[in-house]
Amino acid sequence: MGISAKHRSLSRVPANSKAPNKGIVAAAHAQLRSGPLPDPEELAGYERLIPGSADRIFKMAEKQQDHAIAMNLRDWRLKRTSAISSTLLGLAAIGVAYYMVYTGQPGASKVLYALAAVVTAVIGGRTIMARNRKSESSN
Numbered sequence: 001m002g003i004s005a006k007h008r009s010l011s012r013v014p015a016n017s018k019a020p021n022k023g024i025v026a027a028a029h030a031q032l033r034s035g036p037l038p039d040p041e042e043l044a045g046y047e048r049l050i051p052g053s054a055d056r057i058f059k060m061a062e063k064q065q066d067h068a069i070a071m072n073l074r075d076w077r078l079k080r081t082s083a084i085s086s087t088l089l090g091l092a093a094i095g096v097a098y099y100m101v102y103t104g105q106p107g108a109s110k111v112l113y114a115l116a117a118v119v120t121a122v123i124g125g126r127t128i129m130a131r132n133r134k135s136e137s138s139n
Contacts, residue, residue: 036061086122090115 033039037057038046047054093115100108 036064082122086119089118093118 037043043054043057046057093111097108097111097115100106100111
């Protein structure tokens with residue numbers, strides 16, 4: 001991601017001027033831009049210096065965007081797989097506990113406690129990951 005700034009400044013008041021404050025007067029104009037591509041003037045300058053560089057810069061930006069899309073898709077698939085796995089694990093544990101109670105076997109409460117521990121770990125892990133993402137995006 002590129003950041004560019006343009007500045008124009010400093011003009012001098014002539015010494016023979018009748019202005020009460022003779023000396024240097026400063027005027028500044030700043031333009032800030034952020035993004036993967038340089039502004040058109042800079043891009044034209046690169047193209048003049050190195051023919052074909054504008055095309056290379058565009059390809060680089062497209063490649064960066066494709067990578068970001070792929071990473072978002074990977075993250076989404078991982079979340080989907082995690083949600084499905086967690087749901088199936090929880091349903092299986094509830095089924096085992098129900099079977100144990102139905103057949104009169106002791107230990108159903110242990111299965112439910114283990115299920116509660118897994119659910120707590122999953123929820124806690126997701127909370128920590130969400131906090132980390134939030135702090136990374138705010139930086």
